[in-house]
Amino acid sequence: MSQGDERGYGDEPGGRTDDAYSTLGGTRQTRTRLPGGDEGDGYGRRPARNSRSLVMIVGVVVLLIAAIAFANQSGNGDEGSGGSGKEPPAAGAGPTAATGTKPVQGKNGTIASGFAHDEQGAQSAAANYAVALVSAEILQPDRRGVIVRQIFIAERVGELEAKFNQAYSKDFLDKVGLDANGNAAEGMTYVSRTAPVGTKAVAYSAESATVEVWCTGVFGTAGVSSTNPVSNDWFTMTLKLQWAGNDWKVDSFSQKEGPAPVNTDRTASNADEIAKAVEEYGGFTYAR
Structure with a gap:
């Protein structure tokens, strides 16, 4: 609204006029001040x-x-978000919202930890764990065991570490252009970067949760002579979590393709641009 539209500034009947000498009723008569005027x-x-x-x-x-009324109403809204009588939001997808609970308290190595003991904490944990499980580090034998112990419940560590070692065997690493230590050849950069697009709690209780994480990412080897060029992918990871050791940990997980949008005709960046982007842009800690 423009200044000329504001009410009480000349346009409204009965408002001030531009004539600083006008008198009551516009008579322009001089008033005489009497004693006790x-x-x-x-x-x-x-x-x-x-x-x-x-x-x-x-x-x-x-x-x-x-x-005052507005301030009190705003204060009640904040208290309502903490559970003081407001109806909970309808189930389904929703944007990130402030809850008063810090979702991530710290980090365990490069992986976030100390998630809140509630449904949003479980979703935050699932999003961060999905990133770690599809990272370039998981392909490196010396980092793989550390990641598995940080993410999974203690009862599953030995079994899942053996399965990871079998899945990411030397033959697999050869196919993606990596050596036995999970490193790319000289002049090459291996890229495996995942970005959660959204999360959904399929089931939740104080002791366990099942969370789906919809992800996109870039994967491949950047380099002039690469036979495994960097491309993007869309997938959904389902993680079953347990509350253990005052944090959410993974019991098991699975992955399926999609949902994937239609690809655009955008020109692909060259290998040097991709490699530089991976080196210059760090990852995020994800939280709801």
Whole structure:
């Protein structure tokens, strides 16, 4: 709204006029101040100044009351988010919202830890664990065991570490252009970067949760002579979590393709640009 549209600045009937010398009623008659002139203006009428002052005082009081009411209403809304009587939001997809609970308290190595013991904490844990499980580090034998012990419940560590070692065998590493230590050849950069797009709690209790994480990512080897060029993918990872050791940990997980959008005709960046982007842009800690 423009300044000229604001009410009470000349356009509203009864508002101030541009004539600083105009008098009550526009008569332009000179008023004579008599002794005790607070009672009248010489024509048996109360001065306009008193009426305007009263209107201004009433207006200020109304504004103050409205401001106090608004502040109290905002305060109640914040308290309601903490569970003071407001109805919970409808089930389904929703944006990240402030809950008053810090979702991530710290880090265990490069992986976030200390997730809140609630449904949003479980979703935050699942998103961060999905990133770690599809990272370039999981292909490196010396890092793989550390990641598995950080993410999974203690009862599953030995079994899952053996399965990871079998899945990421030397033959597999050869196919993606990596050596036995999971490193790319000289002049090459292996890329495996995952970005969660959204999370959904399929099931939740205080002791366990099942969370789906919809992800996209870039994967491949950047380099002039690469036979495994970097491409993007869309997939959904389902993680079954347990509350163990004062944190959410993974019991098991699975992965399926999609949902995937239609690809655009955007020109692909060259290998040097991709490699530089991976080196310069760090990852995120994900939280709801």
